[in-house]
Amino acid sequence: MGKGLIVSEAVQDHHSANSVDGEKRDFIFIATGAVAAAGAASLGWPLVSQMGKAADTLAAGSIEIDISAIEEGAQLKTLWRGKPVFVRHRTPKEITEAVNTNVADCPDPQMDNDRLVARPDGKVDPKFLVMVGVCTHFGCVPVGEAGDFNGWYCPCHGSHYDTSGRIRKGPAPKNMAIPPYEYLSDTVIKVG
């Protein structure tokens, strides 16, 4: 007990004898802290970043689909980036319904034409609707030819989509997404 007291007094004497430059100490303290923080952050970033998409995941980017085999009123379902892509060959009735919708009443207003991509010749073919078959609510796969609007119905939480894949009723906030795609010819599309 007594010993410790003497030592600490000696240390204090030493300090007061050599009058401390407080400003210099503050600088060293802040500079050291800044270097340590930058070091920790530069090491922290790889730890966070590793959880993102790996190179092979990013590389598995695009697929080609032959749409000529899809009959009228049928739908092709295929995987793209781990998610289903729907290619639906719509019936004239479905197209009429999709076109004649008052989009102002939709939660996510979008014309049917704006949800389609033109062919190489510049014409838009309303027959083929290509979209990511994922409900914009929580990511379930909606069931086709179902729901109040004869389009798609999501069984998870009851979202109704119309024949253009637009959200019309239920908790989903957005229309089903249109993936980036193009017509390579009149019968083959490339998604991604």
Added chain:
Amino acid sequence: MAGHPSTYEPKYAATRWLDQRLPIIRMSADFMVFPSPRNLNYWWTFGGILALCLVAQIITGIILAMHYVPHVDLAFDSVQRIRRDVPFGWLLQPMHAVGASMFFLAVYVHMFRGLYYGSYKAPRELLWIIGCVIYLTMMATAFLGYTLPWGQMSFWGATVITGFFGAVPVVGVSLQEWLLGGYSVDNATLNRFFALHYLLPFVIAAIVGLHVWALHHVGQNNPIGVTPKTKSDTLSFHPFYTVKDAFAVAMFLMIFAYFLFYQPDALGHSDNYIPADPLKTPAHIVPEWYFLPFYAILRAVPDKLAGILLMFGAIVVLFVLPWLDTSKVRSMRFRPVARGFFFIFLFFCFVLGWCGAGNPDDIAVPIGKGLSFYRVSQIATIYYFAFFLIILPVLGLTEKAKTLPDSITKSVLGDTAVAAAE
């Protein structure tokens, strides 16, 4: 009782030597004689039951990890292999799966006990909050674990839950894809879920350490909520409560054993015996039973973000409960009005669970034109939040509580016995 003096006396030279260097035996000995209120009832045995659950989950979990393969092509089959081919796998895998349900059963009883007897009130606010953190970590662990068998419910449950993060404004999709390690739930997701599912139980064990530490600092609450004042108000933890806990554990294990040996799959969903298929969503997605009330709250509003916020709000409200309940009287035994509201609350929690299991558009109550599960879940959600945000704050200020007993001893033995004892 806080800071009760240690009564441990090391008997041997070796224990004296150890006691001066690392008083670990002293700590355990003091733990065993911890003065506990003499009137604790069986609702107080669930802490011990929960400790047992955690240990059982960790042991069976480590064993399962020795046989499980966290890969999308092999995970489903590896779980089936554990159940069919691994020696005693038929016992150990359901022990882990049923064990998760039993864990939640016990934690819900434990939490409702705390609610009813006001165990969250001063000076136990932090004890309660640490408990809420444990509960939240348990939920995360259970969700991650449910993904691992890679059945249809595993896959689509993971898709729906990680979809919550996609609802965050602006950064939502980036955040979601960062969590998944890809565009959708896939192998990268399964791998990290496995790693985290292995990690979190040990985090829980550490937080349980804090929970027990806080408990031993402030002492247990008790059924009348009157703080122990004299030595006659308490009993040594051992043998009085070790024996009581042991009996309760035996009863609890009988329920556990019933499910384990006779209904190992009753608490799960049959769709999880279909391998995960990213192209086909099951017709009716439901979480495990212990998440159903929150699922019902999620679906009670027609807006995505609002549903998520309400669901998380249902748990956040528990964290601030110590400051929402304005009454100084802990036990609902002495709060007749609050007691009534508590039982209505309990009822609505079950209603929420029932709604979570139902199809939102189906008719739940055939009154008049009929009430759909959607409507019923809205009513129950309103009550859930009103109980915490309106009823408890207001009642604390307006309700006239019954007279509290002077002491625990008096409430147990009556006036005359106390006089005789003195």
